[in-house]
Amino acid sequence: MLTATQAGLVSCHECGLLSRWSEPPRGGRLRCPRCDSVLHRRKPDSLHRTSALLTAGFLLYIPANVLPVMQVIYAGRGEPDTIMSGVQVLFNTGQPAVAVLVLFASITVPMIKLLGLTWMALSVRRGWRWRMRDRTVFYRLIEFVGRWSMLDIFMISILVALVKLQALSTVEAAPGAVFFASVVVLTMFAAASFDPRIMWDVEDARR
Amino acid sequence: MSASAGLIACHDCDLLHRRVPLPPRGVARCTRCGSPLYRDLRGGTERALALSLASIVLLVLANVFPFLTFKMGGLVEQNHLASGVIELFDQGYWELACLVFFVIVLAPALRLGLLVFVTSSLRFGWRPWGLGPALKLASRLKDWAMLDVFLLGSLVAIIKLSDLANVALGTSMYAFGALIVLLASANAAFDSHQAWDALERAPC
Numbered sequence: 001m002l003t004a005t006q007a008g009l010v011s012c013h014e015c016g017l018l019s020r021w022s023e024p025p026r027g028g029r030l031r032c033p034r035c036d037s038v039l040h041r042r043k044p045d046s047l048h049r050t051s052a053l054l055t056a057g058f059l060l061y062i063p064a065n066v067l068p069v070m071q072v073i074y075a076g077r078g079e080p081d082t083i084m085s086g087v088q089v090l091f092n093t094g095q096p097a098v099a100v101l102v103l104f105a106s107i108t109v110p111m112i113k114l115l116g117l118t119w120m121a122l123s124v125r126r127g128w129r130w131r132m133r134d135r136t137v138f139y140r141l142i143e144f145v146g147r148w149s150m151l152d153i154f155m156i157s158i159l160v161a162l163v164k165l166q167a168l169s170t171v172e173a174a175p176g177a178v179f180f181a182s183v184v185v186l187t188m189f190a191a192a193s194f195d196p197r198i199m200w201d202v203e204d205a206r207r
Numbered sequence: 208m209s210a211s212a213g214l215i216a217c218h219d220c221d222l223l224h225r226r227v228p229l230p231p232r233g234v235a236r237c238t239r240c241g242s243p244l245y246r247d248l249r250g251g252t253e254r255a256l257a258l259s260l261a262s263i264v265l266l267v268l269a270n271v272f273p274f275l276t277f278k279m280g281g282l283v284e285q286n287h288l289a290s291g292v293i294e295l296f297d298q299g300y301w302e303l304a305c306l307v308f309f310v311i312v313l314a315p316a317l318r319l320g321l322l323v324f325v326t327s328s329l330r331f332g333w334r335p336w337g338l339g340p341a342l343k344l345a346s347r348l349k350d351w352a353m354l355d356v357f358l359l360g361s362l363v364a365i366i367k368l369s370d371l372a373n374v375a376l377g378t379s380m381y382a383f384g385a386l387i388v389l390l391a392s393a394n395a396a397f398d399s400h401q402a403w404d405a406l407e408r409a410p411c
Contacts, residue, residue: 001239002223004216009223011216014343016400018214035339035403090367098366101359136219136240147353150310154353154360155367157291157307160298162277162284163368169279173300181306188350200220200240 003204010039043195050121053190057114060179060186067176070156074169082176083107083152105151106180113149113187116142117194127202139196146191149184153177215244251396252405256326258393263319265386270312273377275361277368288312288379315352315390321345322397329405338406346399355387 004011010021010030014037021041024030030039043049068080081089083106090099116138123135159171213226217237229235229247236243270288277284289312295304321341328338365374 003221004223005221007223009214009216011218011221014346014399015403016215016218017403018216034407035343037343093370095366098363102363105359132220133240136242140219140242147350148356148359150353150356151360151363153303153307154291154311154357155364157295157303158275158286158361158364159367161286161290161294162275162364162374164294165277165279165282165284169371173295173298173303178300178302181303185306192350196219196240197221200222204221 003200005041005201006204010041012037012039013043042198042201043193046193046195046198047121047124049193050117050190053186053193054114054118054121057183057186057190060182061110061114064176064179064183067179068174069152069176069180070159071172071174072163072169073172078172080174083180086152102151102155105148109145109149110183110187113142113146113191114183117187117190120194120196120199124198124202129203129206132199132203135199136196139191139194139199143191146184146188149187150181153181153184217242217244245401246398248396248398248401251398251401252326252329254396255322255393256330258389258396259319259322259326262386262389262393263316263323265382265389266316266319268382269379269386272379272382274379274383275365275377276375277372278375279372285377288383310351310353311357314348315354318345318348318352319390319393321348322393325402326397329402342399342402342406349394352390354383354390358383358387 004018005021008021009018011018012032012035015032015035017032017034019033019039021039022030031037032039065083068082069086070081072079072081087099087103087106090096090102120135120139156171156173156177160173163169163171215224215226216222217224217240219242220237220240222237222239224235224237224244226245227235229245231247231249233247234243235245272287273285274288274290275286277286289308292304292308292312295301295307322345324335325338325342325345327333328335361380365376368374
């Protein structure tokens with residue numbers, strides 16, 4: 001069992017090529033001989049960047065859920081909808097399957113991303129060694145499902161374009177949608193900046 | 208360079224592995240963390256090229272024809288795939304408009320164009336200027352092309368409106384549905400690391 005780092009090698013994030021690692025001179029950078037990307041043994045400042053993006057994500061998560069994301073104006077009367085009330089409406093109108101889908105994409109996935117990545121960052125900082133493999137699988141899952149949270153934003157973008165029967169009914173976006181979209185984008189960046197290899201470094205350092 | 212020949216490091220845990228030949232459609236996984244290391248993509252370049260070309264045609268159709276038609280009490284409203292972008296802009300939500308435009312129009316179109324450029328160069332042995340940057344940009348755009356998510360979002364929107372009014376699917380919706388399938392197959396047939404390997408192997 002030998003890692004690339006232990007073997008004095010570095011793999012290029014962009015093209016996967018393994019090349020010999022040498023400490024770059026001060027202010028200099030080591031580049032991949034094949035694709036010319038900057039080489040890093042680990043994603044740069046992984047823990048700091050992930051933590052910063054997560055903090056921003058947590059902060060914006062509050063207005064994203066408290067503020068209305070859209071407003072249905074029916075016969076002159078506006079009815080604001082938050083993410084959660086949108087799910088409730090679907091439940092009440094007899095669409096439980098769709099309600100569960102939206103609940104999953106809009107509530108569960110962002111929560112899993114924020115809490116899951118926080119837990120992983122914490123596990124590195126604390127030097128935990130248990131369940132490495134499961135944590136790596138979990139990381140890949142977070143990376144994969146992240147984009148599906150955009151579901152609500154897309155739904156709003158369709159409703160605003162379709163429902164604009166001036167006299168009768170219109171749908172308008174509301175400020176919460178901006179916060180919600182920000183959370184989705186920030187957590188996508190947070191997941192991308194986290195390097196799962198730093199979890200394994202804890203294990204490798206012991207051996 | 209010679210030290211690393213035939214070796215591959217796991218992307219997720221850094222463990223070194225010796226490359227072995229794979230059976231057709233096989234996947235090599237990391238022995239420690241289970242992450243996929245590389246796949247057998249026999250004929251993948253040709254498949255990705257054909258599927259991306261077809262996807263571009265469908266993407267154009269999906270944007271040109273009406274997407275949904277909404278009927279309520281004699282009033283009819285029709286929209287296009289990207290109408291929401293303009294409407295969000297008009298309502299003052301330019302941040303959302305830009306984001307939606309990027310993930311459902313710009314990123315998919317750009318990624319498909321770049322995929323055609325890269326796979327046709329690989330297939331026919333061309334070495335045009337900008338091939339490397341094109342490959343890098345294409346892999347960066349992968350997660351940001353969210354047409355599949357958009358399809359699910361539009362289905363939810365249709366169901367939400369179905370109580371209120373009559374929603375009819377436009378021609379664009381059918382093109383869009385087919386596009387999602389082709390796009391997913393094109394993505395599955397293409398791997399950027401393996402494209403770099405192929406670029407290196409092929410005589411210039």
